[in-house]
Amino acid sequence: MRNKFTEAKAxxxxxxxxxxxxxxxxxxxxxxxxxxxxxxxxxxxIDWTKVFNTDVNLVSDLSLIMLVVFxxxxxxxxxxxxxxxxxxxxxxxxxxxxxxxxQILLVASVFVLTNFFSSSLLMFSIIFSIVxxxxxxxxxxxxxxTDYQDLKPSFKLFKLEYVIDIMGLGMKFFVIQxxxxxxxxxxxxxxxxxxxxxxxxxxxxxFKYFSIVTMGFSIIVTPxxxxxxxxxxxxxxxxxxxxxxxxxxxxxxFSIVAIAMVFIAGWVYEIWVGEEVxxxxxxxxxxxxxxxTTLLTQPFIFFINGTGKINVQLGLGxxxxxxxxxxxxxxxxxxxFGVSGVILATIVANVMGLVxxxxxxxKTIRKLEIE
Numbered sequence: 001m002r003n004k005f006t007e008a009k010a011x012x013x014x015x016x017x018x019x020x021x022x023x024x025x026x027x028x029x030x031x032x033x034x035x036x037x038x039x040x041x042x043x044x045x046i047d048w049t050k051v052f053n054t055d056v057n058l059v060s061d062l063s064l065i066m067l068v069v070f071x072x073x074x075x076x077x078x079x080x081x082x083x084x085x086x087x088x089x090x091x092x093x094x095x096x097x098x099x100x101x102x103q104i105l106l107v108a109s110v111f112v113l114t115n116f117f118s119s120s121l122l123m124f125s126i127i128f129s130i131v132x133x134x135x136x137x138x139x140x141x142x143x144x145x146t147d148y149q150d151l152k153p154s155f156k157l158f159k160l161e162y163v164i165d166i167m168g169l170g171m172k173f174f175v176i177q178x179x180x181x182x183x184x185x186x187x188x189x190x191x192x193x194x195x196x197x198x199x200x201x202x203x204x205x206x207f208k209y210f211s212i213v214t215m216g217f218s219i220i221v222t223p224x225x226x227x228x229x230x231x232x233x234x235x236x237x238x239x240x241x242x243x244x245x246x247x248x249x250x251x252x253x254f255s256i257v258a259i260a261m262v263f264i265a266g267w268v269y270e271i272w273v274g275e276e277v278x279x280x281x282x283x284x285x286x287x288x289x290x291x292x293t294t295l296l297t298q299p300f301i302f303f304i305n306g307t308g309k310i311n312v313q314l315g316l317g318x319x320x321x322x323x324x325x326x327x328x329x330x331x332x333x334x335x336x337f338g339v340s341g342v343i344l345a346t347i348v349a350n351v352m353g354l355v356x357x358x359x360x361x362x363k364t365i366r367k368l369e370i371e
Contacts, residue, residue: 048066228307237368261288297354
């Protein structure tokens with residue numbers, strides 16, 4: 001929907017933009033409801049204690065937690081479209097505000113829960129699922145009653161032809177997102193199975209520490225996706241090339257920051273989590289390499305996404321997701337890299353993109369210059 005909305009707005013066709021928004025909201029609602037029903041049925045037969053390698057006495061609690069989490073995720077899948085609209089409209093500050101408020105509310109909620117109430121895994125799961133959901137619902141209501149009042153979703157504009165138009169590209173993006181989820185979020189599950197749930201803590205601390213760099217980079221470069229879509233629709237190849245050069249330079253600058261963070265990592269960890277959580281130097285180095293490879297591929301991914309020519313990213317994304325799990329096990333267990341081996345597998349996946357995407361970018365630019 002993001003690219004289609006940007007193209008419609010670039011052509012000053014706001015009625016078409018509203019039709020795309022309406023069709024996206026209603027179609028995603030149908031998809032989300034269907035997925036929740038399927039998960040509800042599957043949840044009756046899944047023993048989550050075996051999945052998470054934990055105490056069998058938690059089977060009923062985990063079943064309820066997973067139902068709540070997936071239910072909130074299904075609704076978020078719908079209301080998160082407002083973030084897509086803000087980014088497509090080149091208003092990344094609003095999306096940044098949503099993320100900032102989400103983090104503030106989560107920290108405040110956890111503080112209140114741990115200090116004034118009897119906390120539990122169920123309560124934490126509910127908070128971390130419902131707080132972001134309620135905030136997104138608020139921003140949907142706010143946006144469609146103020147800035148985007150003329151674009152408020154209408155069932156009258158829901159048409160199958162718009163869904164097909166969106167889903168032709170949108171389904172590919174959806175598969176890429178699923179592949180990214182598998183690639184980047186299965187690490188905790190792998191660590192739990194290969195080692196223990198306790199080993200997740202140092203891994204996540206290191207991951208969150210180095211993620212500061214990618215978060216800062218994303219805030220700056222996110223508007224370029226829609227800007228590239230707009231320039232591509234207007235065939236402004238010169239602007240695209242100039243912007244890509246600047247993005248690549250910026251990714252190298254942030255990569256230097258990621259390297260510098262390795263040298264102060266031990267000091268930061270000690271202040272942040274104390275001496276009880278031990279994080280190896282090797283894990284910090286691998287996390288830095290992961291961030292660097294992610295940063296260096298981002299400009300090319302933004303170009304590919306912005307132009308909508310995502311077949312190469314789709315193929316490589318699915319291949320990387322399938323490769324990640326066996327490769328993580330091989331590095332962590334067979335080569336005795338331990339927890340560090342899990343992130344090493346993701347680095348290998350990123351390196352493949354670092355080779356393929358620049359070549360694809362240059363070929364696409366040459367082709368556009370000829371046209």
